[in-house]
Amino acid sequence: MTALLNAQHLGLRFGDKTVLDDVQLTLQRGKIVTLIGPNGAGKTSLVRTILGLQKPTSGRIERAADLRIGYMPQKLQLEASLPLTAQRFLALGGAGAAQIAEASALTGIGHLADSPMQQLSGGEVQRVLLTRALAREPNLLVLDEPVQGVDINGQLALYQLINRIRHERGCGVLMVSHDLHLVMANTDEVLCLNQHVCCHGHPESVSNHPAYQELFGTRAAEMLAVYTHHHDHKHDLHGDVVCNHSHKD
Incomplete structure (x- = not known):
């Protein structure tokens, strides 16, 4: 298979509680997919299922023969x-x-x-x-809230680093995040989850989708829609700027 991982019609139930319902996800080499959703949306359960730590109730996951996963926990x-x-x-x-x-x-x-x-x-x-x-x-990085506990400049620096890693190593990336406007410049596809896939696609198209606006509010969508950040600088380990830059919000 050309994809690193292809999840088809995944369902997960605990007793009478539905955690995941008909979730489909494809992870490609060299591409970053960002998973977003409210608390309790099933993001952690989906990650655990992809890692093979949780068996789905229904559906299946096809994995490339050469798949090697590197996992970064949330904390x-x-x-x-x-x-x-x-x-x-x-x-x-x-x-x-x-x-x-x-x-x-x-x-x-x-x-x-x-x-x-x-x-x-x-x-x-x-x-x-x-x-x-x-x-x-790894040829697939699974990163669960990789900027947990990091200040805003440090978050930008880490997202830039992750973007550079996928280009230099050609690996696929599945990243869980709650701040879509910060990862917007460094992701190829967004999957918005709330037990099922509410919407997916390019960050800008997701920001305009009614399902995204219903989950996160129109204010969040407006902020995302107008957000651009043009970097001509780098950050150090603490997220401090080490050369000049310009940006527009």
Whole structure:
């Protein structure tokens, strides 16, 4: 199959509760699909089903023979007294030293190798998690709220990095997000979920769809429709701008 993963008519029920209903999703190499939806929409359940951690009640998932998934969880909780450096945390993921070094260079965290995980900033922790997923040399990245706990500039920097990774490595990306206007410039397709697929397509078309406006309000749709961000700058690990830029909101 040419797609990395093709989910057809997925359904998931727990007792008499419907969690997913007739969900269809295709993930392609080199493409970013962003999954959005309100709390309780089934986003986490869909991700777990795609990862093979949850068996669907109905439907099926076709996976490419060479599929390799790198997963980045929404958050990391570590015991405060646990002596764990970033390098040791990465090594626990099972990847080799060469793969870790290559992934660390791509995400820009090499200088954090000896830093305790508990002392890293929110943006730094998220980049370490992304590095660990990349070290598995995946052709599909599954990123659950990758900017969790990161400030606005750091979020923009992470989305830019994810976009660059998919171009440099040619991998597909499934990304869960709640801020569509921030990921708009760095995604190819949006899938709006509320147990079923309410709407899907290019971010601009989704923002104008009645189902999106009903879920998130017309104000959110208006903000998304007028949002553009033209970058000629970069951000550091903390999300700070390191050269000039211009933007229009």
